[in-house]
Amino acid sequence: MAEHACPHREKSRLTARERRLAHRRRMQDVAKLRCPWCGERFETLVDASGGGADYVEDCPVCCRPIEMHLAVDHDGIRLDAGRED
Numbered sequence: 001m002a003e004h005a006c007p008h009r010e011k012s013r014l015t016a017r018e019r020r021l022a023h024r025r026r027m028q029d030v031a032k033l034r035c036p037w038c039g040e041r042f043e044t045l046v047d048a049s050g051g052g053a054d055y056v057e058d059c060p061v062c063c064r065p066i067e068m069h070l071a072v073d074h075d076g077i078r079l080d081a082g083r084e085d
């Protein structure tokens, strides 16, 4: 009788574990930013698995190179867009 596992309990345990794993692995996120060239807003996928980074990504609207400054801290991911002069 005691062998009968409660399905609810098992499920909630699994979900909590999955949530924790998902949180730890949440190194990819969608950042919203504004193109410093044309002013259009767009979303881009950032990969923060390697920590902060500087890289260049072309604007999906005007195709000009945007300097991305990716910062990772305990609050999450922060992405700043700049333009090279």
Ligand SMILES: [Zn+2]
Pocket (backbone or CB within 6 Å): 035, 036, 037, 038, 039, 040, 059, 060, 061, 062, 063, 064
């Ligand atoms: Zn643009």
